[in-house]
Amino acid sequence: MYDVKGNLKAVLAKLPQGVRLVAISKYHPNEYIEAAYEEGQRIFGESHEQELRQKVDSLPKDIEWHFIGHLQTNKVKYIAPYISMIEAVDSLKLLREIDKQAAKNERVIDVLLELHIAEEETKYGLVPEACRELLADGEWRSLKHVRICGLMMMASYVDDEQQIRNEFRIAKKLFDELKARYFADAPWFKERSWGMSHDYPIAVEEGSTMVRVGTSIFGPRVY
Ligand SMILES: *Cc1c(COP(=O)(O)O)cnc(C)c1O
Numbered sequence: 001m002y003d004v005k006g007n008l009k010a011v012l013a014k015l016p017q018g019v020r021l022v023a024i025s026k027y028h029p030n031e032y033i034e035a036a037y038e039e040g041q042r043i044f045g046e047s048h049e050q051e052l053r054q055k056v057d058s059l060p061k062d063i064e065w066h067f068i069g070h071l072q073t074n075k076v077k078y079i080a081p082y083i084s085m086i087e088a089v090d091s092l093k094l095l096r097e098i099d100k101q102a103a104k105n106e107r108v109i110d111v112l113l114e115l116h117i118a119e120e121e122t123k124y125g126l127v128p129e130a131c132r133e134l135l136a137d138g139e140w141r142s143l144k145h146v147r148i149c150g151l152m153m154m155a156s157y158v159d160d161e162q163q164i165r166n167e168f169r170i171a172k173k174l175f176d177e178l179k180a181r182y183f184a185d186a187p188w189f190k191e192r193s194w195g196m197s198h199d200y201p202i203a204v205e206e207g208s209t210m211v212r213v214g215t216s217i218f219g220p221r222v223y
Contacts, residue, residue: 002219004035011200011213019204022066022087022193024214026051027221033059036217045087045212049075056082068152068212070124073097081105087152087193087212088114090126092134095146102145110149112193115174117167118156125153128174135182148183150191150209151175155199164199168206175207 008023015021022045025033033044037060046052047069056065064084071079071086073094079086080101089095089111102109113134116125126134131151134140140148151174155167175192183189195203195211203211214221 002032004032004218005039007217007219008036008039008041011216014201014204015211016204019208020210022068022210022212023217024068024196024212025055025218026069026214027223028214028218030055030058032218033063037063043084045214049078053078066212076101077104080107080109083109085110085112085149087112088124090114090116090124092137092139095134095140095143099143099145108145108147110147110188112150112152112191113148115151115153115171117153117170120156128170131174131178135178147188149188150193151178152191152193154196155194155203157198161202164202165206168194168203168208172207 012021020043021041022043023036023041024045026047033055042062043064043066045066045068046055052065065082066085066087067079067083068087070088071094076097086098086109098109098111113131114125115131116122116127151171153171155164158164171194172192179189191209192207193210193212195208197213197216200211200213
C-alpha cells in the first residue's frame, strides 16, 4: 500500500499554522482514507456524489466531507443532509438550490464561491466580474440556509511558478475586496481554498487558508 501516513505527515509539515488540509480522496479506496484518519486527518474532499455517499456510509461519522467538484443542482438533495462544505459554487441557481435543500434538512450549509482565474478554458467557476455581480445582486442575503465562507480556485496547470503565483494573488486581492465590501461583519468569511499537490507550497505563501491535496498523499488516482 501507498505510504499514506508518511505522505500525510510530510504535507502537514509544510503547512503553516492556520492552514487546514482537505485530503482529496476521490477515486481512492476506504483503506487509504482510514490510514489518514488514523493519523488524525478529519477533513476529506470528494467530487462525485455516489462515490461520496458510499464512503460516508462506511467510514467514521466524525469525518467532515467537502464537496469539491462541479455539483449539478439535481444532486444537491443527496448531499445536503451531511455535507460540511460545498466548495465549488459558481452560480446563483446552485446557491438557491443549496439553500432550499439545507432548509429541508433544517441546517445551514457552508459554501465557497469558485473563481475562474486560470487561463485554461473551463465551463466552471466565476470570473472575477461575475463573482462581483453575484454578490452585488444581493439575493444571496435572503438565502438564510447557506453561509458563504470564502473563495475557492484552481490555478493553471503549468510549470511557470510566476504565473501560478500571480493567479493566487489575483484571487487574494478579490477576496480582500469582497471581504471589505460585503463581509466585513462576517467573521466566517475567511477561507481561501487554493493549492493542490503541484502548487500548494506556493498557495500557502500567497494566502491560502485551506489546501486541497490528493495525489501527494494518496498517490496517483486509478480512474
Ligand atoms: C482532484 C482535485 C484536487 C486534488 O488534486 P491533486 O493534484 O491530486 O492534489 C483539488 N481540487 C480539486 C477541485 C480537485 O478536483
